[in-house]
Amino acid sequence: MTDIIQTDVVIVGAGPVGLFAVFELGLLDVKAHVIDILPRAGGQCSELYPEKPIYDIPGFPVISGQGLVDNLMKQIEPFKPGFHFGEMTTGLEVLGDAVHPRFRVTTDCDKAFECKAVLVAAGGGSFQPKKPPIPGIDAYEGKSVHYSVRRMEDFRGADVMIVGGGDSALDWTLNLQPLARRLTLVHRRDEFRAAPHSVNAMRALVAAGAMDLVIGQVTAVAGADGAMTSATVKKADGALVDVACTRMMPFFGLTMKLGPIADWGLALAENLVPVDTEKFETATPGVFAVGDINHYPGKLKLILSGFHEAALAAQRVHRYVYPDKKLTFQYTTSSTSLQRKLGVA
Amino acid sequence: MVTINFRAADGTLRTVEAEPGSTVMEAAIQSKVPGITAECGGACACATCHVYVDADWFERLPKAEPMEEDMLDFASDLRKTSRLSCQIKVAPELDGLTVETPARQG
Numbered sequence: 169m170t171d172i173i174q175t176d177v178v179i180v181g182a183g184p185v186g187l188f189a190v191f192e193l194g195l196l197d198v199k200a201h202v203i204d205i206l207p208r209a210g211g212q213c214s215e216l217y218p219e220k221p222i223y224d225i226p227g228f229p230v231i232s233g234q235g236l237v238d239n240l241m242k243q244i245e246p247f248k249p250g251f252h253f254g255e256m257t258t259g260l261e262v263l264g265d266a267v268h269p270r271f272r273v274t275t276d277c278d279k280a281f282e283c284k285a286v287l288v289a290a291g292g293g294s295f296q297p298k299k300p301p302i303p304g305i306d307a308y309e310g311k312s313v314h315y316s317v318r319r320m321e322d323f324r325g326a327d328v329m330i331v332g333g334g335d336s337a338l339d340w341t342l343n344l345q346p347l348a349r350r351l352t353l354v355h356r357r358d359e360f361r362a363a364p365h366s367v368n369a370m371r372a373l374v375a376a377g378a379m380d381l382v383i384g385q386v387t388a389v390a391g392a393d394g395a396m397t398s399a400t401v402k403k404a405d406g407a408l409v410d411v412a413c414t415r416m417m418p419f420f421g422l423t424m425k426l427g428p429i430a431d432w433g434l435a436l437a438e439n440l441v442p443v444d445t446e447k448f449e450t451a452t453p454g455v456f457a458v459g460d461i462n463h464y465p466g467k468l469k470l471i472l473s474g475f476h477e478a479a480l481a482a483q484r485v486h487r488y489v490y491p492d493k494k495l496t497f498q499y500t501t502s503s504t505s506l507q508r509k510l511g512v513a
Numbered sequence: 514m515v516t517i518n519f520r521a522a523d524g525t526l527r528t529v530e531a532e533p534g535s536t537v538m539e540a541a542i543q544s545k546v547p548g549i550t551a552e553c554g555g556a557c558a559c560a561t562c563h564v565y566v567d568a569d570w571f572e573r574l575p576k577a578e579p580m581e582e583d584m585l586d587f588a589s590d591l592r593k594t595s596r597l598s599c600q601i602k603v604a605p606e607l608d609g610l611t612v613e614t615p616a617r618q619g
């Protein structure tokens with residue numbers, strides 16, 4: 169484990185609500201680090217509907233999912249939050265007591281944070297790779313089946329099979345082809361969503377005999393003790409072919425899974441975190457839940473509701489971080505002190 | 514109203530009434546038909562509203578747009594008659610449409 173990062177607040181989730189929480193906390197001089205398993209900010213807005221219009225953000229008659237995220241990133245820029253992308257928040261340990269809470273938050277990349285409050289802004293859960301519908305594939309995960317590449321060298325000399333037709337599938341095809349003993353790309357149809365230049369590069373490799381492209385679906389895998397040896401592909405005409413395969417990378421998109429939050433003692437009800445509507449605090453003092461992940465009577469899963477929740481939670485967080493300071497209510501329009509924090513005065 | 518039939522993988526049939534102009538996915542969600550998750554709420558961004566359309570109906574549906582084809586890549590257990598139910602618009606001529614929900618979504 170590396171050095172422990174000391175900060176005021178850790179925000180779990182960089183969706184729109186987690187991002188706006190950085191702003192509301194920042195206005196109150198509370199420093200935040202934000203962790204998200206995705207490689208970038210934006211949560212559902214960026215991942216599920218970046219180009220689709222949103223019509224109910226107050227003050228914006230229309231804005232795209234990505235447009236909103238870009239604006240939020242610009243808005244919180246003055247507060248320079250620490251971003252930790254591509255990391256799953258795995259652990260939440262209570263160190264202090266109810267009056268002076270302290271927490272240790274850990275990630276699957278061996279990072280650790282110590283903070284005075286935690287904001288769970290985990291939305292619909294962490295985005296995780298979907299498992300392909302191949303019977304028995306679980307037994308090979310980790311050893312032969314990979315959803316991401318930690319070390320390219322692990323693929324050297326292997327019979328690699330990549331399944332999918334999007335950018336991830338094509339990018340890894342091109343990256344791993346030089347290392348693999350033989351690489352096979354399997355896709356259900358002879359059309360690819362991926363960027364045309366990578367599709368062309370892949371087709372050139374196939375034409376040169378440097379890799380194989382099989383149109384079909386993987387229906388079975390074979391091997392022993394977690395080590396795969398071959399995969400069966402059913403082609404469009406129904407014919408079955410066995411392809412040597414010691415490492416497989418399936419790309420079937422992402423799905424939202426609650427993940428480790430279930431083990432944090434937050435008294436979950438139907439996979440949601442119950443909170444009060446004054447401070448949006450959970451059953452654990454010092455741990456707050458805002459946005460789609462929380463629940464209270466009358467809850468609406470709307471971005472604007474999440475923004476409101478973040479503003480109110482920030483008030484209470486301030487008391488934990490600065491127990492001796494009194495908070496005076498101020499407007500960004502007229503307060504020089506707030507404007508200084510925003511870098512405009 | 515238009516009648517839509519949902520057949521579960523185990524054969525159980527559910528018949529629901531759908532509003533013309535809505536989608537087959539919306540009809541399923543409104544009547545809490547099991548086997549349709551629709552994680553993305555119809556944005557054609559999740560493939561968890563996957564259905565198999567009965568063969569005679571499949572031919573009569575407007576063809577899938579490229580966006581739907583792209584998202585179908587992410588669905589489980591594809592067949593030739595696979596569609597995303599959020600992309601099938603309910604219309605009077607679809608009265609009696611029968612679709613099967615897959616054993617698993619996503």
Ligand SMILES: Cc1cc2nc3c(=O)[nH]c(=O)nc-3n(C[C@H](O)[C@H](O)[C@H](O)COP(=O)(O)OP(=O)(O)OC[C@H]3O[C@@H](n4cnc5c(N)ncnc54)[C@H](O)[C@@H]3O)c2cc1C
Nearest residue numbers: 181183185205211212257290291292294295459460471556
């Ligand atoms: C198609 C579609 C259209 C929508 N349209 C609208 C609309 O018009 N108006 C509106 O107000 N709302 C709309 N919504 C809902 C809106 O997108 C959500 O309310 C909003 O995204 C919730 O924001 P959030 O920050 O709470 O969570 P999310 O956006 O879900 O973000 C949560 C983030 O937390 C991360 N995370 C979770 N757990 C962990 C963990 N353990 N470790 C690391 N990271 C983790 C996830 O990876 C994710 O990035 C729409 C949603 C969809 C799907």
Ligand code: FES
Nearest residue numbers: 555557559560599
């Ligand atoms: S509901 Fe998500 S793709 Fe249809």
